[in-house]
Amino acid sequence: MAYDPQVIAAARAQLEQRRGQATNRAAAMRARLCEQIPRLKEIEQQLAAAIPAVAHAILTGNSEREIARIREENLRLQKEMAELLHKAGYERDNFEPQYTCPHCEDTGYANGRMCACFSQLLKDEACRQLSGLSCMKLTDFDDMQLGYYDDTVDARLGISPREQMQGIITYCREYAAAFTPNAQSLLLQGPTGTGKTHLSLAIAKAVTEQGFGVVYSSVQPLLRKLESEHFGRSEGDSEEQLIACDLLVLDDLGMEFDSPFYRACLYNVINGRLLENKPTIISTNLGFSAIATRYGDQIASRINGGFEPLLCVGKDIRQLRRRRAME
Ligand SMILES: [Zn+2]
CATH class of the missing domain: 3.40.50.300 (P-loop containing nucleotide triphosphate hydrolases)
Known part of the structure; x- marks a missing residue:
């Protein structure tokens, strides 16, 4: 259906707002938890360091054993993080943005197609503007x-x-x-x-x-x-x-x-x-x-x-x- 450009702009703005809110809430939660439990910050840094470590292992040729070791270490860190969070009454998910639509993560598109949430927003907005x-x-x-x-x-x-x-x-x-x-x-x-x-x-x-x-x-x-x-x-x-x-x-x-x-x-x-x-x-x-x-x-x-x-x-x-x- 052809929508008025104003309708499309307003629906996109709503998606952006949803996405922004989810990201901000997750960042605020992360900052608060890292302050409460300093070990979490260390784990995060160690997990982030694993990505260049894998790249280095591939480049230097002895990738398989080294990558297996890094993966094992990552799993151990993730488990430790989950336990720390659980003890404090949270879950690992609390670190991730909680999107209104998990399917498209509030981008409006999933698997190269317009997501149902975006179609719904367009429809609602068209009704609102016409009314x-x-x-x-x-x-x-x-x-x-x-x-x-x-x-x-x-x-x-x-x-x-x-x-x-x-x-x-x-x-x-x-x-x-x-x-x-x-x-x-x-x-x-x-x-x-x-x-x-x-x-x-x-x-x-x-x-x-x-x-x-x-x-x-x-x-x-x-x-x-x-x-x-x-x-x-x-x-x-x-x-x-x-x-x-x-x-x-x-x-x-x-x-x-x-x-x-x-x-x-x-x-x-x-x-x-x-x-x-x-x-x-x-x-x-x-x-x-x-x-x-x-x-x-x-x-x-x-x-x-x-x-x-x-x-x-x-x-x-x-x-x-x-x-x-x-x-
Ligand atoms: Zn969606």
């Missing part, structure tokens, strides 16, 4: 306050808005807990301020915490990024990443500028993910007929057929909160 997660406040299901929803039965729903939202919160909580990369796509519909963004953020947080690659973004900035890449103003292949991530959350569909290019991008992403059986969560103020009017039958039929609709109801909670805070 702008640094400026996104992730939130929990527990922060949703049902007290703001009306408790009287709504004739159209047959239950109260509070009951309706209780059901949706439970559904979303279970959805997030049981998430798989082939989970159902969801359409969170309803007026402004009824908790759609809160719910989608809570799902994104719970799914991210399980180690899945989640891209969360409002529709407008994502489309702007795709546009800028398409017309060569910036590098990267965000469309590919939007289709490849484990969960894509598109917030506020319908609030973006309308253009044929944007509609085509949305279709490619939504359809591409449905074809790969990957879940997308869309939140929108638009009902099904408004989606069809605005985006055309192609997108509307994909959403209609492939997404589970969840109707969020109630009054604008942000306004209610503001009003109650002022009372």
